[in-house]
Amino acid sequence: MSAPTTTVPAPLRDALDAGARCLVLSPHLDDGVLSCGALLAELAPRSEITVLTLFTEATDGPHGRAARSFLRQCAHPDAATLFRARRAEDHAVVASLGARAEHLGLTDALFRRRELPAALDRVGALVPELAHRYPTFRFDIARGRVSRGDRRLRAELATRIAARAGEADLLLCPLGVGRHVDHLVTRDLGLAWPGTVVWFSDFPYALDHAPDPAFLRREGLRPWSFDDGLDAKEALVRGYATQVDALFPSGVVPRCAETYWTR
Numbered sequence: 001m002s003a004p005t006t007t008v009p010a011p012l013r014d015a016l017d018a019g020a021r022c023l024v025l026s027p028h029l030d031d032g033v034l035s036c037g038a039l040l041a042e043l044a045p046r047s048e049i050t051v052l053t054l055f056t057e058a059t060d061g062p063h064g065r066a067a068r069s070f071l072r073q074c075a076h077p078d079a080a081t082l083f084r085a086r087r088a089e090d091h092a093v094v095a096s097l098g099a100r101a102e103h104l105g106l107t108d109a110l111f112r113r114r115e116l117p118a119a120l121d122r123v124g125a126l127v128p129e130l131a132h133r134y135p136t137f138r139f140d141i142a143r144g145r146v147s148r149g150d151r152r153l154r155a156e157l158a159t160r161i162a163a164r165a166g167e168a169d170l171l172l173c174p175l176g177v178g179r180h181v182d183h184l185v186t187r188d189l190g191l192a193w194p195g196t197v198v199w200f201s202d203f204p205y206a207l208d209h210a211p212d213p214a215f216l217r218r219e220g221l222r223p224w225s226f227d228d229g230l231d232a233k234e235a236l237v238r239g240y241a242t243q244v245d246a247l248f249p250s251g252v253v254p255r256c257a258e259t260y261w262t263r
């Protein structure tokens with residue numbers, strides 16, 4: 001893989017110069033700003049930016065193991081109040097950038113249920129793992145294999161996003177570094193977008209995971225590094241107060257250039 005270049009690639013140069021309308025697809029209520037906050041701060045004075053977050057809801061318990069451990073990490077006993085707080089902090093952070101936050105209302109993989117035959121309802125209540133699409137983080141969510149049961153969700157999502165093609169000149173999409181299933185579902189929405197797409201490395205997961213070489217090769221993507229505006233970025237990241245301690249347990253938010261990928 002070639003080293004990131006610091007020469008601004010054409011789609012982003014045009015966006016920076018001309019005030020292009022940008023649609024940022026964020027899997028969860030923080031990913032768009034965590035990964036692109038510095039670039040968005042640079043674009044915002046001239047551009048109309050929408051940060052569209054897809055997986056913005058939880059479900060009521062009983063939760064599977066993955067969700068329980070996430071709630072523990074966030075020091076939050078209750079998923080509904082946690083997600084309400086997360087939606088509020090995303091609105092506040094994105095507004096502080098001068099952009100617009102929109103929440104699509106899909107259920108986060110941690111909480112996504114699968115349909116069980118009625119006869120198994122009681123078993124599902126006793127063993128919540130059986131009633132969830134991705135029961136564990138390590139062996140399901142982070143394995144990088146989107147469940148066949150999510151096929152309908154992907155198809156509906158593709159239709160909803162394609163319908164918005166007229167609203168934006170530039171689509172920013174996660175590259176899915178770290179292979180979280182919700183990030184991969186969001187990554188692939190860029191493939192069907194008729195206009196210009198730029199993928200971004202998922203921060204902070206890109207600190208200890210590599211991008212998928214097959215996807216980079218197939219799409220002919222090259223990296224580009226953006227290191228302006230990093231002074232202002234930490235405050236944006238800390239705006240996600242319910243997440244920041246779990247994301248950065250040492251208390252330090254690493255100061256890293258953002259990485260973008262263009263064809």
Ligand SMILES: [Zn+2]
Nearest residue numbers: 027028031183
């Ligand atoms: Zn995420």
